[in-house]
Amino acid sequence: MAVGEERARNRRGIRGWLNPYHYNAERWAYVFQRVSGVAILLYVIGHLGDTSFFVGGPTGTGPSASSWAFIGSIFENSFGHLILILVTLILFFHGTNGIRLILTEFGLIFKKPAAIEYPYKAKSLGSGQKYLIAVAIAAAVLAALWAFLVLFEGMG
Amino acid sequence: MKESRLMLIQYATAVVAVVLVSVHLIMQGVIYPYSTAISFSNMLSVYRNGFYAIFLEALLVIVLVHGFNGVRIILHELRQSAPWTRWVDAGTVVAIVAAVAYGTRTIILAIFGGVAG
Numbered sequence: 001m002a003v004g005e006e007r008a009r010n011r012r013g014i015r016g017w018l019n020p021y022h023y024n025a026e027r028w029a030y031v032f033q034r035v036s037g038v039a040i041l042l043y044v045i046g047h048l049g050d051t052s053f054f055v056g057g058p059t060g061t062g063p064s065a066s067s068w069a070f071i072g073s074i075f076e077n078s079f080g081h082l083i084l085i086l087v088t089l090i091l092f093f094h095g096t097n098g099i100r101l102i103l104t105e106f107g108l109i110f111k112k113p114a115a116i117e118y119p120y121k122a123k124s125l126g127s128g129q130k131y132l133i134a135v136a137i138a139a140a141v142l143a144a145l146w147a148f149l150v151l152f153e154g155m156g
Numbered sequence: 157m158k159e160s161r162l163m164l165i166q167y168a169t170a171v172v173a174v175v176l177v178s179v180h181l182i183m184q185g186v187i188y189p190y191s192t193a194i195s196f197s198n199m200l201s202v203y204r205n206g207f208y209a210i211f212l213e214a215l216l217v218i219v220l221v222h223g224f225n226g227v228r229i230i231l232h233e234l235r236q237s238a239p240w241t242r243w244v245d246a247g248t249v250v251a252i253v254a255a256v257a258y259g260t261r262t263i264i265l266a267i268f269g270g271v272a273g
Contacts, residue, residue, distance in 0.1 A: 062269020
């Protein structure tokens with residue numbers, strides 16, 4: 001591979017995240033961890049904005065029932081609740097998958113080194129990591145279901 | 157600060173954030189029904205409870221440090237140069253300080269501000 005070609009290949013940036021060629025479950029989890037992290041941060045910034053209306057918004061001086069009712073009239077509807085369910089889904093995946101990544105970072109869920117054998121599968125990507133990705137997906141789905149019941153069925 | 161220490165901060169804030177966010181969500185849909193949790197009177201009592209006010213401030217700081225430091229890490233992965241590193245690091249600090257200040261302002265006004273109808 002030419003030097004220029006190799007350099008371009010190593011500088012694919014965000015396009016590189018989303019290229020599915022030769023991706024495995026761990027690589028997709030890596031991509032989703034970053035995408036979901038940015039999405040959650042954007043939600044948190046928006047949440048700082050909407051909760052500030054509890055005290056009258058950016059120019060408020062104290063708790064205001066009318067200001068809080070105003071922001072509630074914008075976000076407390078089916079669309080707003082669907083957004084909250086989506087946020088719950090990605091939040092739980094991000095949190096659970098993040099714990100897997102921390103365990104990986106400290107070498108706690110790697111397989112032990114072994115002789116290299118065909119077909120040369122990476123020993124680091126053992127079943128432990130795949131199970132934890134499945135747990136992360138399950139946790140996210142269950143949490144989203146719980147959020148649905150709380151928001152649309154009045155349970156909680 | 158060394159990058160290895162910043163990564164440790166990222167992991168530590170992640171673990172703490174999992175606990176704090178879980179408690180925050182439980183307060184919205186388990187301890188109280190959602191409609192009660194977001195009612196004006198309930199939120200006022202939550203903000204004016206010293207323990208919950210400290211909890212919300214801790215949640216604010218931990219989540220914002222984790223979130224903006226995470227974006228910083230992503231931006232460092234995407235591009236590497238000395239000026240880029242300096243600008244991204246400085247921007248991260250400014251973003252954290254600004255966001256924490258705005259969130260803290262909400263908490264302080266909710267505790268000490270006069271209640272309007």
